[in-house]
Amino acid sequence: MTSLSFRRNWVAAVLVALAPTVALAQAYPAKPIRLIVPFAPGGTTDIVARVVGDRLGRELGQPVIIENRAGGGGTVGADAVAKAASDGYTLGMATVSTMATNPATNPRMPYDSQKDLVPVLNLVNVPNVMTVNPTKVPVTTMKDAIALFKKSPGKFSYASSGSGGISHLDGEAFKVMTGTFIVHIPYRGSGPALNDTIAGQVDAQFDNLPSSLPHIRAGKLRALAVMADKRVESLPDVPTFAEVGLADVNNMAWYGIVGPAGMSRDIVQRVHAASVRTLADPEIRKRLLDGGSYVDGGTPEQFVQKIAREIQLRRDIVRKQKIVLE
Numbered sequence: 001m002t003s004l005s006f007r008r009n010w011v012a013a014v015l016v017a018l019a020p021t022v023a024l025a026q027a028y029p030a031k032p033i034r035l036i037v038p039f040a041p042g043g044t045t046d047i048v049a050r051v052v053g054d055r056l057g058r059e060l061g062q063p064v065i066i067e068n069r070a071g072g073g074g075t076v077g078a079d080a081v082a083k084a085a086s087d088g089y090t091l092g093m094a095t096v097s098t099m100a101t102n103p104a105t106n107p108r109m110p111y112d113s114q115k116d117l118v119p120v121l122n123l124v125n126v127p128n129v130m131t132v133n134p135t136k137v138p139v140t141t142m143k144d145a146i147a148l149f150k151k152s153p154g155k156f157s158y159a160s161s162g163s164g165g166i167s168h169l170d171g172e173a174f175k176v177m178t179g180t181f182i183v184h185i186p187y188r189g190s191g192p193a194l195n196d197t198i199a200g201q202v203d204a205q206f207d208n209l210p211s212s213l214p215h216i217r218a219g220k221l222r223a224l225a226v227m228a229d230k231r232v233e234s235l236p237d238v239p240t241f242a243e244v245g246l247a248d249v250n251n252m253a254w255y256g257i258v259g260p261a262g263m264s265r266d267i268v269q270r271v272h273a274a275s276v277r278t279l280a281d282p283e284i285r286k287r288l289l290d291g292g293s294y295v296d297g298g299t300p301e302q303f304v305q306k307i308a309r310e311i312q313l314r315r316d317i318v319r320k321q322k323i324v325l326e
C-alpha cells in the first residue's frame with residue numbers, strides 16, 4: 001500500500017466511524033423531549049413550562065412532554081435531570097430555587113447546580129408576592145398584617161413551595177425584618193400550597209406572582225406587597241416591599257432551561273435557538289407578561305453567569321439577615 005492510499009483508507013475509516021455521531025446530531029430531535037418540572041402542577045415553574053413547552057416543541061419539530069417531579073423543594077426533579085442521559089431528550093426547568101437558593105442553603109445537595117447541569121437560557125424573571133387569606137388575616141395593608149402577627153406569635157402560618165426554596169427564604173427574611181413569628185408550612189410546589197391558603201388551612205403565602213395572580217384577581221387571596229424594583233403592571237395598586245419599608249426582601253425569581261452536564265454544545269445551541277424563537281413570538285410574550293412574568297432570554301453564557309451571581313446573592317441574604325431556615 002502506498003502511503004497515499006494508506007492515508008485515504010485511514011481518512012475513510014475515520015469518516016465511517018464518525019458517521020453515526022454526525023447523523024445523530026443532525027437528526028436531533030428524532031423523538032419527543034421530556035421537560036422535567038421539579039414542582040407540582042399549578043406552580044409558576046409548571047405554568048411557564050406549559051406556556052413555552054408546546055411552542056418550543058413545534059420549533060424543534062418534536063413534542064415537548066412535561067413531567068412533574070416534585071419533592072425536596074425542587075431538588076428531586078433537578079437531580080433527575082442531572083442524572084439523566086445527556087442525549088438532549090431530557091431537559092429540565094431550572095428555577096432560582098433548584099439552581100441558587102437550595103445550593104446556597106443546603107449543605108447536603110444531591111447535585112451541584114453549577115457542575116452537573118448545563119444552562120441553556122433563562123426564560124423569564126418573575127416578581128414574588130406575599131398574600132394572605134382575606135378571611136383568616138382580615139387586613140388590607142402590610143402594616144396591619146405585621147401588627148396582627150406581632151400580637152399573636154406562632155398563631156399564624158405561611159405556605160411555601162418547599163423547604164430551602166425562594167418562597168421559604170422570602171418568608172424567613174420577612175420574619176427577621178419584621179420581628180414576627182409565623183409558622184412555615186412547606187409544600188411540593190405553589191400549586192398545592194395555593195389550594196391550602198385559599199381554603200384557609202394556612203393563613204398567608206409567599207409565592208412567585210404568576211401562580212398567585214389569578215387567585216389575587218379573583219379576590220381569593222389578598223396581595224400585601226410585591227418583591228420587585230417597581231410596581232408590577234398586573235397589580236398596579238399593590239406596593240413593593242421597598243415601599244412598605246422592607247427593602248431587603250426585594251428580589252425576583254427566575255425560570256430557565258437546563259440539561260444534564262455533558263449535553264453537547266450542538267444540542268444546547270439547537271434548544272437555545274428554538275427557545276429564542278419561541279420567546280420572540282408576540283403571542284407567547286403576551287401570555288407570559290399578562291401572567292406576571294418578564295421575558296428574559298439571553299445566551300447560555302449569560303445564564304451561567306446569572307446562576308453564579310444568584311448563588312452568591314442568596315448566600316449573602318442568608319448571612320446578612322442571619323436567616324435560619326426551619
Ligand code: GLU
Binds near residue numbers: 190191
Ligand atoms: N413556586 C415554584 C413552583 O411551585 C417553585 C419555586 C421557584 O423555584 O420559583 O413551581
